[in-house]
Amino acid sequence: MEALLAAGIAVQVVPGITAAVGAAAWLGVPLTHRDHAHSCIFVTGHLQHDTLALNWAALAQPRQTVVIYMGMTGVETICRELQAAGMPASTPVAVVRYATRPEQEVWTATVATLPDLIQQRGLQPPALLVIGTVVRLLDGALGADVRS
Template sequence: SAGSVVLVGAGPGDPGLLTLKALRALNEADVILHDRLVGPGVLALARRDATLIEVGKTGGARSTAQERIHALLLEHARAGRRVVRLKGGDPFVFGRGGEELEFLRANGVAYEVVPGITAALACAAYAGVPLTHRDHAQSVRFVTAHCRDSLDTLDWHALAQERQTLAVYMGVAGLETLRERLLAHGRAAATPFALVENGSRESQRVVLGTLGQLPDVANTHKVCTPALLILGEVAALAGALHWYGAPP
């Protein structure tokens, strides 16, 4: 029979944040191509006889070329296997999920998509930071600051507006540039942030501060990847609303 691919969002690491559909897809897969950041607890839900292939593409580490991922998807699907392409978070938020589907469609491979809990939602929930709030933020924006390129193409004037929440998916390395540009475009230095390291995991740490202190606070606490930055008036609520792990 014809093989197929299910593009699955694995969420932020905690297997409890997988969806029921994602669990079912993992249970049924013959082959699982997974990002490096997908945790062992999630991979443990695969069938014992499933083939697990790491195709990790994470900041800093050497990445598997996107072309190789495409080739593997095609090879296993054409061999009639049920393939799961398992991505950290949600497959359509900073995940190249779109490019993989374009490739599969062009090659006539059937697919489905299972959304996942993206890092911003997980970190917000576990840090006690509502991303929107009637009194503080009418909208939330997800941006990435992984590299100089992505920083240069962003509309900083728009990002610096008040009463919105920014969820920044990042290498910690981008924090200095982020602070400089937001301040230069008028965001107040007193704007609160919550920097969430290992969000939703047992090792979660939340560091609070203000935009003006951003890289210093992160450096002092030696915050490491994976980390998500929540910047905006709502971030201050973490001080009162935190409930998981150590207080910030």
């Protein structure tokens, strides 16, 4: 929108929901659930100037769902830093590619195994990373493909 306005092109904002909320609803996974997460945080995982400066300690808090937009290219850094900040390596992660679209695909892993999954499967952006124990509510076993 900023680029269009800067170029003198009129825009109209149509209210909607974020990709993260849409993906979670489509998957049937509440981002907050009394047994898993009391909070949810949305962050960008897009590298800027070859760095990814996030508040890792805040993201690694227990009983929280973390949704990372544009995190595919920085996934190794994300997983390493989350674990260094205290997030258990066994924390479940869902990779949601093309969220809410007919071609949506979903894979599950853990914070420890996510970089290998992405490399082995050759997964490419765009995708959301949903991190936290709410991912256990997905149908199918952790580590198996969950496909739409």
